[in-house]
Amino acid sequence: MxxxxxxxxxxxxxxxxxAVGCASPAGPDPAAAWRNPGAGERDPRRWALAHAILAPNPHNRQPWLVDLPGTDEIMFYADTTRLLPATDPPNRQITMGCGAFLELLDLAARQRGLRADMTIWPEGEPQPVLDGRPVARVRLVADPSVKADPLFSQILKRxxxxxxxxxxxxxxxxxxxxxxxxxxxxxxxxxxxxxxxxxxxxxxxxxxxxxxxxxxxxxxxxxxxxxxxxxxxxxxxxxxxxxxxxxxxxxxxxxxxxxxxxxxxxxxxxxxxxxxxxxxxxxxxxxxxxxxxxxxxxxxxxxxxxxxxxxxxxxxxxxxxxxxxxxxxxxxxxxxxxxxxxxxxxxxxxxxxxxxxxxxxxxxxxxxxxxxxxxxxx
Missing domain, CATH: 3.40.109.10 (NADH Oxidase)
Known part of the structure; x- marks a missing residue:
């Protein structure tokens, strides 16, 4: 966070x-991701991830990397080039930012009637600092019993x-x-x-x-x-x-x-x-x-x-x-x-x-x- x-x-x-939401002639609009995230995406994983990247995270480092193997899987990693070694030596805050990312991913999946099956630290917990091992393996599964969460509607307002x-x-x-x-x-x-x-x-x-x-x-x-x-x-x-x-x-x-x-x-x-x-x-x-x-x-x-x-x-x-x-x-x-x-x-x-x-x-x-x-x- x-x-x-x-x-x-x-x-x-x-x-x-x-206001950082104004477009700058010097480059991309810094707030573009907040406007209609996932618009035009056909892959539900990308649509859900477009919401997940709006999660709170320390120093706004956005320390998130994903692979998209197959058709329904997400492999999620912490970007170890975006740590905060001076103020967060054990990477605890960065890890919590990864947790917030996963929560928004889950909320977005539910909005599409998908169940996000998550295996956290599938290759073990990294200690004493984060490393290249994945934070989570996620599989999105169609499930008619999944209900949308009302908190999804607050993502763009938070x-x-x-x-x-x-x-x-x-x-x-x-x-x-x-x-x-x-x-x-x-x-x-x-x-x-x-x-x-x-x-x-x-x-x-x-x-x-x-x-x-x-x-x-x-x-x-x-x-x-x-x-x-x-x-x-x-x-x-x-x-x-x-x-x-x-x-x-x-x-x-x-x-x-x-x-x-x-x-x-x-x-x-x-x-x-x-x-x-x-x-x-x-x-x-x-x-x-x-x-x-x-x-x-x-x-x-x-x-x-x-x-x-x-x-x-x-x-x-x-x-x-x-x-x-x-x-x-x-x-x-x-x-x-x-x-x-x-x-x-x-x-x-x-x-x-x-x-x-x-x-x-x-x-x-x-x-x-x-x-x-x-x-x-x-």
């Missing part, structure tokens, strides 16, 4: 990030929203229950909306963002994945998108550089820490997710559950943003990682997989997508 945007996004207090949320119109207890119940057993989901619990998580979360932005390797990882202006966004169609006259003007005169974004002592970084602290304070509730262990299978299941939770929230008119900094497993974050786990009663054996802001906000823009053909190997 991406939980952060570059420090420069917030220097404009939300006003400089333009977007991660990093704005400040409305503290005067918090999610109701019923809404939070509906979102957390979208996670199926053996996963466990819950919510935090009481003042004491919120204050604790806000404090930990603000310190977590500051820790990430002042850890050189982590900050540089985000900086390298930042796409500044329409031309870069259209060229890459992934990563962290920044555009608008203000930001593009700064880049043109040399005030906006990846080196500045990665400098922990820069004005941009210090401003980012202040602004993101303001953003997390504008959080009326959190939802969280954990499983019985930290296996690759649980990580896949967690990604699937998060996708369903976010789609459910979208149907309720709510916005969500993973706040995952203190769940990252790089050494500089270790103390805050333990503090976050302790705050919500998790353990090293069964840690939190997701911690997510939830509330009401103005609509967010669609994140760029590279298009279906970029994910098919053969």
């Amino acid at each position: 991406p939980t952060r945007r570059s420090v420069l996004e917030i220097l404009t207090a939300g006003g400089a990030l333009g 977007h991660t929203n990093r704005a400040e949320y409305d503290l005067k119109a918090p999610p109701s207890a019923e809404d939070l229950t509906r979102v957390t119940r979208a996670a199926a057993a053996p996963l466990i989901a819950g919510s935090v909306a009481d003042a004491t619990g919120l204050a604790r998580l806000v404090d930990i979360g603000a310190r977590g963002f500051a820790r990430e932005m002042t850890t050189p390797a982590a900050a540089m990882e985000s900086a390298k994945l930042t796409r500044i202006g329409r031309a870069e966004i259209a060229q890459h169609r992934d990563g962290i998108s920044l555009q608008g006259p203000f930001l593009e003007g700064m880049a043109a005169i040399g005030l906006l550089s990846r080196e500045a974004m990665a400098d922990p002592d820069s004005f941009a970084t210090k401003s980012a820490i202040d602004m993101w602290a303001k953003s997390i304070r504008a959080t009326p509730a959190f939802v969280w997710l954990k499983g019985p262990d930290n296996s690759r299978a649980t990580q896949i299941a967690s990604g699937r559950a998060y996708a369903r939770m976010h789609l459910t929230a979208t149907a309720l008119g709510l916005s969500m943003q993973p706040w995952s900094m203190t769940l990252q497993e790089f050494p500089e974050m270790a103390a805050l990682y333990r503090e976050t786990q302790d705050a919500l009663g998790a353990s090293p054996e069964a840690p939190l997989q997701m911690l997510v802001r939830i509330g009401r906000a103005k609509a967010a823009e669609a994140a760029p997508r590279r298009g279906l053909d970029q994910h098919i190997r053969t």
Whole structure:
């Protein structure tokens, strides 16, 4: 699932990030994949995959590769060229992004009356990091007993929203229950909306963002994945998108550089820490997710559950943003990682997989997508 945007996004207090859905003369339309996905596709696998690539994923890396052997099979792999070694050393977040992909694939298959028979990690779970082994073998089978899932209709509406949320119109207890119940057993989901619990998580979360932005390797990882202006966004169609006259003007005169974004002592970084602290304070509730262990299978299941939770929230008119900094497993974050786990009663054996802001906000823009053909190997 991406939980952060570059420090420069917030220097404009939300006003400089333009709509990425506008076509750019410099390349393909970055948001084309969101409009009528699968249109004209005769192969139901490609139609379903066109929806799966809209799944949430960390830093918008879109780490998905597929082979299409035969007429009804999909072999699904994690793209190991699109990992996040600085902020996600064990590839846990990338694996959850693969789980979200599989959930949307399943929803799309059901919409066509197809059952998606999935074998997860058919050649074994890769440890300690992902490798070339397949994540899943999927076979689409016509089945008249398969029913369409109403969450399918939310796929094109679901977007991660990093704005400040409305503290005067918090999610109701019923809404939070509906979102957390979208996670199926053996996963466990819950919510935090009481003042004491919120204050604790806000404090930990603000310190977590500051820790990430002042850890050189982590900050540089985000900086390298930042796409500044329409031309870069259209060229890459992934990563962290920044555009608008203000930001593009700064880049043109040399005030906006990846080196500045990665400098922990820069004005941009210090401003980012202040602004993101303001953003997390504008959080009326959190939802969280954990499983019985930290296996690759649980990580896949967690990604699937998060996708369903976010789609459910979208149907309720709510916005969500993973706040995952203190769940990252790089050494500089270790103390805050333990503090976050302790705050919500998790353990090293069964840690939190997701911690997510939830509330009401103005609509967010669609994140760029590279298009279906970029994910098919053969």
